Amino acid sequence: MQSRFKQAALFSIKLLLSIAVLVYIARGLDLQRLRSHLVSVDPLLFVLALSLIFFQTFVLNGRWELIMRALGVSLDWLAGWRILMISLWFNQVLPSSVGGDAVRMWLLRQRGVEWPEAVKGVAADRFTALIGLIALMVAGLPFLLSRVSDHAAILAIGGLTLAGVAGTVILLTLDRLPKRLIAHRAIASFVRFGALVRFLLLQSERRALLFGSALLIHIVTAAACFALARGVGAQLSVVDAGILIPPVVLLTAVPISISGWGVREGAMVACLGLAGVPSEEALSVSLLLGAISVIIGLVGGAIWLASPERGSYSADKAAKAAEEAPGYDGLGKEVSSHP
Structure with missing residues (x-):
């Protein structure tokens, strides 16, 4: 009962934050102009964007399949894509404390995959995506310096990028620290996880394809x-x-709101504003991108409704099983943010 109360409280806080940020952004905007942008969006370009995000699910699945194979798990491509789409349904349409990652782990377990491999596969998938994102931000810094004149924005984005690089380097090299510093159980989980990701990106046979897919996404x-x-x-x-x-x-990706709503809009308005895009247009882009995410989630929802596992699924069981899985407490919760 106490656990359910905490889950409800956390969900309420995230929901309030999403609403508060959206209201705050909308206060200073011309809402009529915003509505005009939303309803008059070029349908062909909207369909193109939708197609791109749908295509992205295949790339996501390909990256995840490469990781699972490196862990010694043979995951059928179609089965993996089905699991991925279902996880997007839980992430985008039915956000909860369980989240899509725990559902992914649970579905893998239903297919006979052991918990350690399920946890490692999902967590490594998330972190590989993060590394690809940071690599793109590093590559974009010279262009940012030449195209943006707002020094505060450059400092903020540059600092965010450098923090990401530093965090990645530290995680990937934790096992090189003295044993006495990494002997604690919680730290040991991160040490093993860092070594796994380093192997995937630097030593596995498909490392180029894996990193390339992380960038492509x-x-x-x-x-x-x-x-x-x-x-x-x-x-x-x-x-x-x-x-x-x-x-x-x-x-x-910072898990402080419902499926990124509010945070995404604030970040989009601020970042596109650096390129001279009016706030109403930037917010329209973000809201339309959110709508596309919901549409993709609905496809996953339809797949879930037709899934044989649905009858035996329990959110409480999935959350409990994921939390009890080896390593989830040390790394799964840390990297299971919105993609």
Whole structure:
């Protein structure tokens, strides 16, 4: 009962934060102009953006399949994609304390995958995506310096990028620290996880394909945002989309709101504003991107309704099983943010 109360309280706080941020952003905007952008978006460009995000699910699944194979788990491509789509349903449409990652682990377990491999596979998938995002932000810094004159914004994005690089380097090299410093059980989980990700990216046979897919996923997101921006009449260049959308994605991944709503909108308005995009148009891009995420989630929901596992599913059991799985307490919760 106490656990359910905590879950409800956490969900309520996230919901209130999402609503509060959206209301705060909307206060200073021309709502009629915002509505005009939303209803008059070029349908062809909206469909293009939707197609890109749907295509992204195949790339996501391909990356995850590579990771599972490196862990010695043979995951059928179609089965993996079905599990991934179901997890997006839970993440986007029915946000809860369980989340899509725990559901992914649970579904893997139903297919006979042991908990350690399920946890490692999902967590490594998340962190590999994060590394790809940080790599794009590092590559975009020179362009950011040459195209943006707001020193405070450059400092903020640059600091966020450097923090990401430092965090990644520390995690990947934890096992090189003296044994006495990493002997604690909680730290040991991160040490093993860092060694696993380092192996995947530096030593596995498919490392180039794995890292390339991690980059491609975020490039596709930037391309979808570019299409949506053009669809609402915003003058956003390809280069600006490439350097300003990754920070938006990174901030959206912080699990403090419902499926990133509110945080994504605030970050999109702030970042696209650096390229001269009016707030109403930037917010339209974010809301349309959110709508696309919901549509993709609904596809996952339809797949879930037809799934044989649905009859035996229990949110409480999935959450409890995931929390009891080896390593989940030390790394799963840390990296299971919105993609």
